[in-house]
Amino acid sequence: MVALSNPTIEQFFVKTCKPVNPLTFPPSIPLIDLSKPESKHLLVKACQDFGFFKVVNHGVPTKFINKLESEAIKFFSSPLSVKQKAGPPSPFGYGSKNIGKNGDVGWVEYLLLNPNPESDYHQLLSIFEEHPDDFQCVVDDYVAEVKKMACEILELMADELKLEPKNVLSKLLMDEQSDSVFRVNYYPPCPELQEHEINGRNLIGFGEHTDPQIISVLRSNNTSGLEISLRDGSWVSVPPDSDSFFINVGDSLQVMTNGRFKSIKHRVVANSKESRVSMIYFGGPPLNQTIAPLPSLLQTDEDSLYKEFTWFEYKTYAFNSALSHDRLGVFEKIPSKI
Known part of the structure; x- marks a missing residue:
């Protein structure tokens, strides 16, 4: 359980969602069936209109999903003294309440892991007195499947956008x-x-x-809490669905599509009666990868909306900024004055 002192209580409250305006919000979150290749058109439209969508028939084995959730609940139900053996995050490991370096707080505990097959979970293995390799295997199995799904989605995007080669985006995750x-x-x-x-x-x-x-590839249990921000600034709740995955367009993809795809602002509100568990795979490029609009997407006389930067530069800036900060703002090009 996260422990709070009374003086900090007020930091943990936000306004509830505004009532949904049926004229500005469709009846449901965009739904993409990955078993139907023709869904790639709907997928790209969802990235342009929302920057967010739900996928079904994703191919991730249920046993991997359930096993990881079970292991996660087992870990977070452990005594604090046990969990602290895996933290504090530097950057990987266990953390609670404090999010990042800039005073952001939330009613949350978390494990931050490096999913690279060449890495290890030595910070975490010490907390498992029996079968310490089980946790690593569970994470590896799950991440391999969601990474595969993320790459499939990126290749469907590339195909619909007529990008060449087809793996121009997915290869960054596979690197x-x-x-x-x-x-x-x-x-x-x-x-x-x-x-x-x-x-x-x-x-x-x-x-x-x-x-x-x-x-980003997100899966959670059947407890509500995820909210997304619409273009008009209103917040709407995303109905939970433990059998599906939710996909977020990230800032880097927004830049690479020169603003065609939108990186959606989102947040999580806590439930006072039920626990919520979420697992998120954040697909990032190599640190030295240049982030800039893809030339094949720029139409004749279309200028880049962003300054060129590396993923290392953007990551460093983003993680040294407050959560709600407009991170891409400082990388936007200022229109020339005539």
Whole structure:
């Protein structure tokens, strides 16, 4: 359980979602069936209109999903003294309440892992007294499958956009030096804070932000909490679906498509009665990869909207900024004055 002192309680509340305007919000989150190749058109449209969509028939074995969730709950249910053996994150490991270096807080505990096959989980293995290799195998199996799915999605995008080669995006995740990250979040129930809830406000689990990488693959249990921000600035709740995956366009992909795809702002509100578990694969490029609009996407006389930068430069800037900061803003080109 996350421990809070009374003076910090107010930091954990945000306004609830505005009522959904049916004229500006479609009846449901864009749904992509990965078993149907013709869905690639809908996939690209979802990236342009929302920057967010749900996928079904994704091919990730249910046994891998259930096993990882089970191991995650087992870990987060352990005594704090046990969990702290895997932290604090530097950058990988266990953390709670504090998110990043800039004062952001949330009602959350988490494990941040390096999914690279060449890495190890030595920080975490010490907490498992029996069968310490089990956790690593569970994570490896799960990440391999969601990475495969992420690459399939990126190749469908490339095919629909008529990009050559077809793996122009997916190869960045498949690269041995890919700087991807895997995160498991646990939002514990907090009934003792119900008395502190103020009318029209919710307990914040993870503050509003965009994901800086190329693509994010999210799966959670059947507890609600995820919210996305629409173009008009209103927040809407995403209905939970433990059998499907949700995909976010990241900042890097927004730049690579020269703004055609939108990196969506999202957040998580905590549930005072039920716990929420989410697992997120953040597909990132190698640190030395240049992030810039793909030349084949730029039409005649179309200028790049962004300054060229490397993933290392953007990652460094993003992770030294507050969650809600407009990270891409400083990398946008200022239109020339005539």
